Amino acid sequence: xxxxxxxxxxxxxxxxxxxxxxxxxxxxxxxxxxxxxxxxxxxxxxxxxxxxxxxxxxxxxxxxxxxxxxxxxxxxxxxxxxxxxxxxxxxxxxxxxxxxxxxxxxxxxxxxxxxxxxxxxxxxxxxxxxxxxxxxxxxxxxxxxx
Numbered sequence: 621x622x623x624x625x626x627x628x629x630x631x632x633x634x635x636x637x638x639x640x641x642x643x644x645x646x647x648x649x650x651x652x653x654x655x656x657x658x659x660x661x662x663x664x665x666x667x668x669x670x671x672x673x674x675x676x677x678x679x680x681x682x683x684x685x686x687x688x689x690x691x692x693x694x695x696x697x698x699x700x701x702x703x704x705x706x707x708x709x710x711x712x713x714x715x716x717x718x719x720x721x722x723x724x725x726x727x728x729x730x731x732x733x734x735x736x737x738x739x740x741x742x743x744x745x746x747x748x749x750x751x752x753x754x755x756x757x758x759x760x761x762x763x764x765x766x
Contacts (some may be wrong), residue, residue, distance in 0.1 A: 627655035628761070632730035634720055635663050635695055640736025644765040645695065648734040649702050658706040660728045661695045663688055664716040685711060717753035725760060733762045 633648035635641045645661075652659040665685050692709045699707045710728060712719045725733065737751050751764050 628657055628732035629655075630658045630660060630728065630730045631655075631732045631734060632660045632662060632720075632725060632728050634716070634733070634735040635661055635692070638736055638738060640738045640765060642736075644734045644736040644763075645699075647763065647765050649699050649704055651732075651734070652699070652704045653702065656705060658708065659699050659704045660708045660710060660730055661692055661699070662710040662712065662720065662724050662728070663692050664719050664724075665711065665713040666716060685713070717750040717757075721754055721757045721759070725758065731760050733758055733760055735762070735764055737764050737766045 628651070631648050631652050633645055635645050648659055651657065665688055689709075689711050692711055696707045696709050708728070710724055712724055714723075720733070720735075724730075733754065735751055735754060755762050755764060
């Protein structure tokens with residue numbers, strides 16, 4: 621974060637297709653346009669949503685990942701058309717909260733994380749436990765959008 625102007629240089633936004641994630645994505649876009657920041661869009665391929673057979677089938681996992689990568693590029697295109705100048709995309713695998721905190725943030729060198737409060741996955745993804753985990757353990761500032 622730039623102290624003199626109170627802006628963030630690299631804004632990481634976690635996306636899925638939930639309503640809260642869409643709000644987070646729109647907030648991150650506006651922030652990046654206003655501050656001329658780099659937007660880093662991430663989505664996590666969750667292993668717990670695959671059955672054992674699927675998880676052991678490389679073609680299945682590769683197909684799921686490929687589909688997610690295509691989807692994240694659609695987000696990138698939306699951000700670029702909206703006026704974000706620099707957009708990066710990262711797809712990772714694992715538990716979303718832990719993967720974003722321990723792997724994505726360090727590799728992306730982000731200084732702000734923007735996420736929705738709930739995920740569409742699971743039983744409303746344990747009522748926001750992913751957001752709570754990231755808020756507790758994130759090494760950078762975090763904005764949780766409702």
